[in-house]
Amino acid sequence: MSVPGVGPITALAFIAAIENVERFRRTRDIGAYLGLTEKRYQSAETDVGVGISKQGDAMARHYLYEAANVLLTTVKKRFGLRDWGLKLMRKVGPKRARVAVARKLAVLMGRMWKDGTHFEAPVAS
Structure with missing residues (x-):
């Protein structure tokens, strides 16, 4: 909950969806596990990106999307993300x-x- 935009419900939904973070060798795989990666349609010479894959826990994905919306619209503190x-x-x-x-x-x-660790936002320049 120390991340700006992330509240108790988002944190709880994230923890419930992941269950054990140690099963991910790389943490960047968590985004794909929750369905937050681009879905591809590939056939012959066609290669089109068509939205997100929507795999994984829908509630955690929804709450992370809303946390991102809050982070971009209402949080006024400046930091890199x-x-x-x-x-x-x-x-x-x-x-x-x-x-x-x-x-x-x-x-x-x-x-x-x-x-x-806890979130400590470096000030963006």
Whole structure:
């Protein structure tokens, strides 16, 4: 809950969905486990990205998406993840930016859980 935008319900849904963070060799696999990666349609010469895969726990994915939305819209503190998300929002649109920030939040929360650390936002320049 020390991550901006992440409240007790989001943290609880994340912990319930992951159960044991040690089963992930790399924490970046958590985003894919929760379905926050791009789904691909590939056939012959066609290769199209069609939204997110929506695999894994729907409730945890929903709460992470909402936490990303709060992080990008209501949190006023400046730090790297928020600035990156706002830049991405201008470039690819708000929905895709929220999914990308939600994926990064999942990876960040997984790393914090694995290491037993708290979130300390470095000030963005």
